[in-house]
Amino acid sequence: MINVEHLSKIYGSTPAIADITFTVEPGEILGFLGPNGAGKTTTMRILTGYLPASSGRATIAGYEVHENSMAVRQRIGYLPETPPLYSDMTVEGFLHFVARIKGVNAGERPQRVESAMTRCNLTERRRTLIRKLSKGYRQRVGIAQAIVHDPPVIILDEPTVGLDPRQIIEVRNLIKNLAGDHTVILSTHILPEVSMTCNRVAIINKGRVVATNTPDQLTSQLLGGAGYELEIEGDATVAQTTLQTLPGVKSVELLEPGSASPHLNLRLLTEPGTPLAGREIAATIVHAGLGLYEMRRVQANLETVFLELTTEEVASEAGSAASEETPTDNTEAISEEAV
Amino acid sequence: MRVVLANILAIYRRELQSYFASPLAYVVAGVFWLLTGFFFVVTLNLLTQQIAYADSLGYTQAIDAPYQFLQAFLGVVSSIALFILPILSMGLYAEERKRGTLELLATSPVTNWAVALGKLLGVLTFFITLLVPLLFYEAIVLSASTPPFSPAVVLSGHLGLILLAAAILSLGMFISSLTDSTIVAAVSTFGLILLLWVIDTLAQRLGGVAGAVLGHLSLLKHYTNLVQGILDSSSLLLFASYILLGLFLTAQAVDAFRFQRS
Numbered sequence: 192m193i194n195v196e197h198l199s200k201i202y203g204s205t206p207a208i209a210d211i212t213f214t215v216e217p218g219e220i221l222g223f224l225g226p227n228g229a230g231k232t233t234t235m236r237i238l239t240g241y242l243p244a245s246s247g248r249a250t251i252a253g254y255e256v257h258e259n260s261m262a263v264r265q266r267i268g269y270l271p272e273t274p275p276l277y278s279d280m281t282v283e284g285f286l287h288f289v290a291r292i293k294g295v296n297a298g299e300r301p302q303r304v305e306s307a308m309t310r311c312n313l314t315e316r317r318r319t320l321i322r323k324l325s326k327g328y329r330q331r332v333g334i335a336q337a338i339v340h341d342p343p344v345i346i347l348d349e350p351t352v353g354l355d356p357r358q359i360i361e362v363r364n365l366i367k368n369l370a371g372d373h374t375v376i377l378s379t380h381i382l383p384e385v386s387m388t389c390n391r392v393a394i395i396n397k398g399r400v401v402a403t404n405t406p407d408q409l410t411s412q413l414l415g416g417a418g419y420e421l422e423i424e425g426d427a428t429v430a431q432t433t434l435q436t437l438p439g440v441k442s443v444e445l446l447e448p449g450s451a452s453p454h455l456n457l458r459l460l461t462e463p464g465t466p467l468a469g470r471e472i473a474a475t476i477v478h479a480g481l482g483l484y485e486m487r488r489v490q491a492n493l494e495t496v497f498l499e500l501t502t503e504e505v506a507s508e509a510g511s512a513a514s515e516e517t518p519t520d521n522t523e524a525i526s527e528e529a530v
Numbered sequence: 531m532r533v534v535l536a537n538i539l540a541i542y543r544r545e546l547q548s549y550f551a552s553p554l555a556y557v558v559a560g561v562f563w564l565l566t567g568f569f570f571v572v573t574l575n576l577l578t579q580q581i582a583y584a585d586s587l588g589y590t591q592a593i594d595a596p597y598q599f600l601q602a603f604l605g606v607v608s609s610i611a612l613f614i615l616p617i618l619s620m621g622l623y624a625e626e627r628k629r630g631t632l633e634l635l636a637t638s639p640v641t642n643w644a645v646a647l648g649k650l651l652g653v654l655t656f657f658i659t660l661l662v663p664l665l666f667y668e669a670i671v672l673s674a675s676t677p678p679f680s681p682a683v684v685l686s687g688h689l690g691l692i693l694l695a696a697a698i699l700s701l702g703m704f705i706s707s708l709t710d711s712t713i714v715a716a717v718s719t720f721g722l723i724l725l726l727w728v729i730d731t732l733a734q735r736l737g738g739v740a741g742a743v744l745g746h747l748s749l750l751k752h753y754t755n756l757v758q759g760i761l762d763s764s765s766l767l768l769f770a771s772y773i774l775l776g777l778f779l780t781a782q783a784v785d786a787f788r789f790q791r792s
Binding site for chain 2: 289
């Protein structure tokens, strides 16, 4: 549905995005995840035809976003970073206006506006002036204007910003309901949001896509999926060397000791694809003559992946150019697999 | 084509609607009606006094009082409009930019032309609405006049006023599309139209071919033509050119500025 190939955008001499490539299948929700200033908004603006790209190609439903801008505009709904609202209009009046300029026939308009308002829980406030709405409501009106003409592609730039926790859950459910009939791209810097709403995630940092995959696969591929946290009594090196010999163990690292506890804290990570039974680990520890006080399974979450990907870049930038190769290499392998 | 018309109409309706909700529109209308009403009475009094004075001196030469009155009054109205029009045009795009709604318009299947035209028609309609009460005053006075007034002059005078307003609003809209500050837009528009207002005075000083060319750009000169009942095609053409130029530049500016903005 959405095809982006080697997209770059350069402001003056600073690249905002560089060589971005990804695809979104019909009916999918793609999450754009990245720190502020990573190029999420720029990419979305190019996709909506608001900005031209410096180089590269992007197509939506087969139409090039810049050359066939009008055809693309008819097929997208877009919520920019700040919801584009006319404060002197009522919610209903505004949605009618948007439906009109998006080219919805007069006959269908009342029904479309009605359904957009229902979906975004706005029916009680239909006659309220937008100026008098709270921030949460404004954001919902912003989402309503993006879906009012029932576009096949919906692009949402930080849709849950400024909402309270309950509203965030509502909006996430709304977005999940859009999937299937609509193709959705949403950007966010909130990690749980991506794992909750998106089928796939593209992590973007400093204008580059550093990884794309499903949230689960991304965590398991990059950090080996699962592991255990152990609290042990005994010698650290003995514990590390014995555990290391177990098949399927990727690494055993010593964590900072807890302040009060005299025991060792270890984190054991498993190789991807080889589930290691906890029983064997426990047996090994006991056989080695060590005391086992706590054993807890840990699942690497997206947050860890995100920090790993984005901080590695920062670290490598401070270091030599050669070390920069390393993170890009391994993540590129992932993105190739995903695309 | 039907889609484009529907889009223009949608923008036009939204623009008109916003005037009903805008305190600025009411203030502008109030001030405009107050000033024009005041000057209406002043102009009328002045004219009747002049005629009475001429009568008392025993002049027997006929005076076309309704013509003289229209000349004077439309002159005053245009001067007041000079201050009012930049205030009407200043928000046309600057507000959209500030609110972020330009991003909505620019990503909707609407061409920049349609947006600009819809907006211009909207603000022009508002200005024409401002003129409606004045037409009533004029109708009352002119209906009682001897010799009877010439409808052609009245028509061409008001046509001139509307064309003048459309030209100024169109240029003002362009300036508004360059900035997100309404004050900057208003002040620059005022400066520009003041320059175009008096440019023939400057042109006369300059002389030569350049002077003649500049002289033709004058808004005042062509407006006066129409008010005097001279339906000069070059005047009509000049106003039409200003209107189209404003529309064209606006459509271009919206694109150009979007591409530059970071």
